[in-house]
Amino acid sequence: MAPSVDGRIVTASWKLPSTLYAEYERTARTFDADAWMIGRVSMxxxxxxxxxxxxxxxxxxxKDFIARRxxxxxxIALDPSGKLRWRSNDIDGEHVITVLTEKVSDAYLAFLQSKGISYLFGGRSDVNLKRALEKLHQVFxxxxxxxxxxGKINGSFLAADLVDELSLLIAPVADGSIDTxxxxxAGAVPVARRLKLKSVQKRSGDLVWLRYTRAR
Structure with a gap:
């Protein structure tokens, strides 16, 4: 993530140079990940x-539908109600997987199949994140x-204790917004998790890269 110094993540008004986005991609690539996931609104x-x-x-x-493995x-999109209207089954060459609940309509499932988009069910009416991750590992x-x-999907993973490492590229901005x-x-229920500092780096454009692991 690339938050402001006060933890806000809506970047539209920050007027930052392209340096932030280039550094974000550079630091993300160092993880050599198999996939990335965001929520419906962000996707x-x-x-x-x-x-x-x-x-x-x-x-x-x-039943789970696997178009490509x-x-x-x-x-990967977390879209419990099936609202995303996909144009394609890939994003810059990366195959799309959407995580749904069983409450989505038959028409929406038929739409995904017609687009060649893989989908997994994470639960009947709510997504069990741990089960969804297990499926992503087993199937793909x-x-x-x-x-x-x-923030909501991040908070959900935090609450489920499914965050192993936190990588933050702190933007040189104090946002100060309310209700953003x-x-x-994570909602009203406290879910504070202890973290252990792994590394600190100063990056170009007055950015600071912080890495934490989950303190177990």
Whole structure:
């Protein structure tokens, strides 16, 4: 993640040079991850706005659909209600996987299949994140996953104690906004987790790269 010094993650008003984004990609590549995951809202600009046919379709079994399992890397969306309107089954060559719940409509599942988009079910009405990660490993061989925001999905993973390492590229900005997404938005129930500092680096553009591991 690339938050401000006060933990905000909405970058639109920061007016930062492209240095931040270049450093973000450079530091992310050092993890040599098999896949990256973001939530529905963050994924929407990547997915696009394809039309979903409104015609009635035959019932679709609530079984995982695997369109491809041999991709070099994967782009994963957490979309419990099935709202993303995918134009394509890949993002810059990375095969798309979407994690759903069984409450999605038959029409939406038929739409995903027609696009060649893989999907996994994470639960009946809510996603069990641990089970979803187990499936991603078992089916696609994903061992290392970059979780790249926003605050709600980060908070959900934190609450489920599924964060092994935290990589922060601190932007040289004090945001000060009220009621905007932060690095972790886990809700009203406290989920504080102890971390252990792994490294600190100064990067170009007045950026600081902090790495923490989960203190067990």
């Amino acid at each position: 929407a600009p990547y997915a696009g706005k394809a039309s979903i046919p409104k015609r009635k379709v035959a019932p679709v079994p609530r 041999d991709a070099g890397s994967y782009a 061989g994903i061992k290392k996953l970059l979780l790249e925001g926003g 997404p932060t690095l972790f938005d």
